[in-house]
Structures are given as structure tokens and as C-alpha cells.
Amino acid sequence: EAAVTQSPRNKVAVTGGKVTLSCNQTNNHNNMYWYRQDTGHGLRLIHYSYGAGSTEKGDIPDGYKASRPSQENFSLILELATPSQTSVYFCASGEGQPYEQYFGPGTRLTVL
Amino acid sequence: GDQVEQSPSALSLHEGTGSALRCNFTTTMRAVQWFRKNSRGSLINLFYLASGTKENGRLKSAFDSKERYSTLHIRDAQLEDSGTYFCAVSNMGYKLTFGTGTSLLVDP
Numbered sequence: 236e237a238a239v240t241q242s243p244r245n246k247v248a249v250t251g252g253k254v255t256l257s258c259n260q261t262n263n264h265n266n267m268y269w270y271r272q273d274t275g276h277g278l279r280l281i282h283y284s285y286g287a288g289s290t291e292k293g294d295i296p297d298g299y300k301a302s303r304p305s306q307e308n309f310s311l312i313l314e315l316a317t318p319s320q321t322s323v324y325f326c327a328s329g330e331g332q333p334y335e336q337y338f339g340p341g342t343r344l345t346v347l
Numbered sequence: 348g349d350q351v352e353q354s355p356s357a358l359s360l361h362e363g364t365g366s367a368l369r370c371n372f373t374t375t376m377r378a379v380q381w382f383r384k385n386s387r388g389s390l391i392n393l394f395y396l397a398s399g400t401k402e403n404g405r406l407k408s409a410f411d412s413k414e415r416y417s418t419l420h421i422r423d424a425q426l427e428d429s430g431t432y433f434c435a436v437s438n439m440g441y442k443l444t445f446g447t448g449t450s451l452l453v454d455p
Contacts, residue, residue, distance in 0.1 A: 272384070275447060276447060277351070277433055277435070277444075277445025277446050277447050277448060278433065278435070278443075278445045279445075280442065280443075283442075323388055325390055329443075335378065335380065335395045335437075336380065336435075336443055337392065338382070338390040338392065339390075340387075340388075340389040340390070341388045341389055341390060343388060
């Protein structure tokens with residue numbers, strides 16, 4: 236049974252609209268992450284969290300906000316979506332030293 | 348910052364053949380993960396290594412922290428092995444640094 240799930244799996248949004256991507260994990264991991272993956276790039280870190288109530292900026296946070304209301308849930312919020320945010324978004328949870336992350340199936344977002 | 352380079356960037360294999368993908372990094376890392384992004388866009392976790400080698404079916408991975416590289420060997424390639432393969436490395440912290448991927452196409 237999938238331990239990291241994402242919803243929606245596909246989303247089409249309009250420029251200037253608000254988009255919320257949701258992630259749920261049953262691994263009981265403290266740390267969760269949001270990445271985007273574009274052709275020709277590896278996954279790039281947008282925001283991450285050390286636990287409920289915490290959010291931290293990753294490498295490319297501009298235009299995105301995050302929310303971690305509970306251990307299990309981590310959301311990525313695009314307040315004013317732009318076409319440059321068209322991408323595939325992956326959520327992950329992780330633990331351990333050295334570190335291992337477990338990924339969700341991805342959300343394909345298209346901003347028109 | 349940390350740099351992770353994957354080679355080749357693209358690879359074409361005939362069914363039944365094999366090859367090796369390589370992941371080089373510029374600083375000492377403590378662990379590596381290998382993933383495949385399949386045709387549906389899902390990211391499949393293939394291997395996690397903190398040292399040595401691991402094998403799973405037709406796939407085998409090695410990690411050499413001192414020499415700063417990891418490899419992923421594919422043997423007897425099948426059509427369903429097609430996809431983009433990513434390596435990602437981690438050091439002391441909680442951050443993974445990804446390579447840009449190797450796009451593999453297996454044809455009949």
C-alpha cells in the first residue's frame with residue numbers, strides 16, 4: 236500500500252488562480268518535501284518541513300507557499316499561478332542518517 | 348554548491364542488452380538513491396546505498412563515496428525499463444541533491 240500519496244494527480248489551472256497540491260504520508264516521518272521536475276532538470280527542492288507546524292524554504296521557493304498542519308499532511312500552495320509553474324510536482328517523506336526519501340507518484344500541473 | 352552529474356544524458360539499448368549509468372559528484376556524500384521516472388510520470392525508488400553494492404533482479408548499483416561516484420548497471424534490458432533514471436545524493440543533512448537524469452529508451 237502506497238505510503239506517500241498525492242492529490243490531485245493531474246490539474247489544469249488558469250493564470251492568476253490559486254492552486255493547492257496535497258500530500259499525505261503514512262510513514263510517520265518527521266520530514267516532508269516538495270519538489271518540481273522539469274525536462275532537462277533533476278528534481279529541485281521548493282519547500283520542506285521538519286514536522287507539524289514547520290515549513291522551510293528550499294532552493295526555489297519563489298511563488299510557492301507550504302503548509303504542514305499535521306505529521307501526515309504537507310500542502311504546496313500557489314497563490315497566483317503562472318505558466319512558468321507548469322511542471323510535475325513530487326512530494327516525499329524521509330528519515331534516517333544517512334538520509335533516504337520516499338516519493339509520491341507526482342502531480343502534473345498545467346497553468347494556462 | 349554540491350554538483351551531481353549523470354552520464355550519459357541519453358541512451359538507447361536493444362532488448363536483451365545492457366549498459367551502465369554513472370553518477371559523479373563533486374564532494375563526499377554519505378548515501379545515494381537511484382530512481383526511475385516511468386512513462387506515467389511516477390518516480391520509482393530503485394536503490395538506496397550508503398556503501399558497497401546492491402542487486403535487484405536485472406539491476407545492480409554500486410556506491411564509492413571516496414571516489415565520488417555511483418553506478419547503475421542494467422542487464423538484459425526490457426521494454427519496460429525505458430524511462431528517465433535519476434541519482435540523488437545526500438550528506439550529513441536532510442537534503443537530497445539530484446542529477447539531471449539519463450533518458451533510457453529500450454527498443455525491440
